[in-house]
Amino acid sequence: MDSRRFYIWGILNCTPDSFSDGDPTATAEDFIRRGRELVADGADILDVGGASSRSGAAPVSAEEELTRLLPVIEGLRKYCSVPISIDSFRSEVADRALSAGAAIVNDIHGLRDGGAMAAVVARHGAKAVAMHWRPEPLSGKDILEDLRKLWGQSLAIARAAGIGPERVILDPGLGEGFHKTVEQNLRILRHLPELRAAFPNCELLFALSRKSFLGAVAAEPCPKDRDCLSAAAAYGAYGDGLRHFRVHNVLLTKKILRLGEAVRGT
Numbered sequence: 001m002d003s004r005r006f007y008i009w010g011i012l013n014c015t016p017d018s019f020s021d022g023d024p025t026a027t028a029e030d031f032i033r034r035g036r037e038l039v040a041d042g043a044d045i046l047d048v049g050g051a052s053s054r055s056g057a058a059p060v061s062a063e064e065e066l067t068r069l070l071p072v073i074e075g076l077r078k079y080c081s082v083p084i085s086i087d088s089f090r091s092e093v094a095d096r097a098l099s100a101g102a103a104i105v106n107d108i109h110g111l112r113d114g115g116a117m118a119a120v121v122a123r124h125g126a127k128a129v130a131m132h133w134r135p136e137p138l139s140g141k142d143i144l145e146d147l148r149k150l151w152g153q154s155l156a157i158a159r160a161a162g163i164g165p166e167r168v169i170l171d172p173g174l175g176e177g178f179h180k181t182v183e184q185n186l187r188i189l190r191h192l193p194e195l196r197a198a199f200p201n202c203e204l205l206f207a208l209s210r211k212s213f214l215g216a217v218a219a220e221p222c223p224k225d226r227d228c229l230s231a232a233a234a235y236g237a238y239g240d241g242l243r244h245f246r247v248h249n250v251l252l253t254k255k256i257l258r259l260g261e262a263v264r265g266t
Contacts, residue, residue, distance in 0.1 A: 006238060006257045009085065009246040010035070010043030011209065014068045015052045015060075028071035035076045041250040045104065046080070048072060048097075049087030053108055053177065065093050070100050077101040085129070091116035098124040108133050108173070110154040118161035128163065129205055130154035131171035134179055143184040144191055147172055148198055155202070165201035169244060172204070175211035185213045189233070192240040206237040207246035231256040239264070 014031045016024035023030070035046050050068035051060040065088060073084055077100070085104035086097035094105045094117060106129040111118045121128045132147050151170050158168050172188050172195065174180065180188075188195070196204055208214065209230040210223040220226050227249040234245045234253055238260040247253045 006243045006245065006261070007044040008042060008250050008253055008257070009045045009047045009205070009207075009244065010038030010041070010250045011246060011248050012038065012046050012048045012072070013052070014048060014050050014072050028068075028075060031072045032075040032079070035072065036079055038250050039080050039082055042254040043082060043250045045083045045085055046076065047085040047087050047106055047246055048076075048102070049106075050093070051088065062090050062093055065090065066096055069093070069097055073097055073100045073102055089113070089117070091120045095120045095124075098126055103127065104129065106171075107131065108171075108178070110150060111157045112150070112153060115157060115161065118157050118163060121158075121167075122161040122163050127167045127169065128158065129169045129171050130158070131178075131205075132173040137179040137181070138184070143180065143187055144195070147188070147195060151199060155199075165199070169203045169205050170195075170199055171207055174206075174208045175213050176216070177212065180213075182213055182216050186217075189236070192237060192242060196241050203244055204242050205244045205246055206234060206242045208233050208237075209247040209249070227252055235260050 012031060012035050038046060048069060050065040069086065076084060083103040084101060085106045086094055086102040087106040088094055089107050089109040091113065098120065104127045105117065105121050107117055108131045110130040110133055111128060130151065132150050138146055155165055155168060174185050174188060210226045214226045214229040214233065215221055218229050220229060230247060230249065231252050234247065235256050238257055245253055
């Protein structure tokens with residue numbers, strides 16, 4: 001990937017209960033159609049998920065996750081040439097998805113599952129997103145220190161599996177759904193350049209689209225009405241040197257980031 005430009009990851013949630021775009025009536029054909037629309041809008045990568053990670057979401061078995069995902073991935077491969085990212089923390093799901101045509105694993109658990117996910121990524125020669133994730137809120141410690149610590153663990157696991165840092169994209173796991181307070185989210189946003197400098201061989205993924213944190217800061221309760229806030233946050237992160245953006249509204253984000261390119265002369 002060319003680090004001089006930006007990359008938009010279009011979110012494709014193949015779920016009935018995702019926090020802003022879940023659809024209990026949608027079929028695989030509907031999701032394939034939506035994925036093609038995201039590509040037409042300018043998505044460089046499609047991030048496809050089959051299980052909601054929102055707080056309070058009902059657990060989904062690996063079998064159900066695969067039932068939702070595989071027809072969509074296989075269908076998209078017939079129509080779209082952009083890379084597909086599989087959003088899952090299960091190594092068996094990632095293995096099947098990569099065999100079906102995905103090229104990236106987006107793991108909210110940051111590869112910290114005992115090595116199984118890293119082994120799958122290595123075997124397929126894929127890339128991986130390692131998100132900062134804890135099963136409970138962090139208290140009494142600095143969130144930036146914890147980010148550096150857990151990302152370091154993720155990179156060590158990747159390295160042990162033969163995955164170089166250039167194949168790992170780091171995600172700070174922004175949002176209250178990932179057990180971060182409003183102030184912790186703001187602290188991360190204020191220090192993105194420092195986090196980039198701490199991991200110079202890795203790209204960072206900015207995944208703040210429609211998050212409740214934005215609604216809390218700007219008093220916007222409806223997730224779908226947060227797209228302008230999401231794009232504004234992406235513009236700021238672009239100015240801080242980030243180049244990967246996971247979003248729901250691809251077209252709006254692309255326009256905003258093109259403005260960023262023009263203003264900065266990149």
